[in-house]
Amino acid sequence: MTQLREILLVACSVLALTASVAHATGKRECADDYRRFCSEWGLETRGLQNCMRRHGDNLSNRCVKGLIQAGAVSQEEVDRRREQLGR
Template identity: 60%
Template sequence: MLMNSYRVKLLVAFASAACLACAAQGQPITKAVQAACKDDYKQYCGEYGLETSGLRSCMDRNGHNLSKICVNALVKAGEVSQSEVDRRKRAAR
């Protein structure tokens, strides 16, 4: 149970960091992220258009629900730095 709680916190931290980094930098959402996050988008934030601040806010609010594949794609796309990911991992412990 404790391990699941840790993983959820870590997933939320990753997703939040990635969404905040996207919004701050104004980067377009990559095709890889769109593909990996398609189901998450439809389930949680389908009412928002792509590339909108509303979508970024929605994904941030639903970070704890995002799939692992989506979070991994956000990290791989460089939408959050590895140092920020590491910082949030330590903070979630």
């Protein structure tokens, strides 16, 4: 049950990350990641959300920091995800 809870927390974190790509700060800080991983998708589309979710573990530190600053994801959520990945 604890593992399922952690997976759900990670999923929520990824959703928050993908939803915030459209936010000004997150968008600016994640532009390179968007071009690298998901440029075939339009902003604020389900395809982009799914793409960013698939690549969430590979987002640059700059992008993650921008998303934290934009309030799209908390530092605690990022720390939990990194710990789960062994980083």
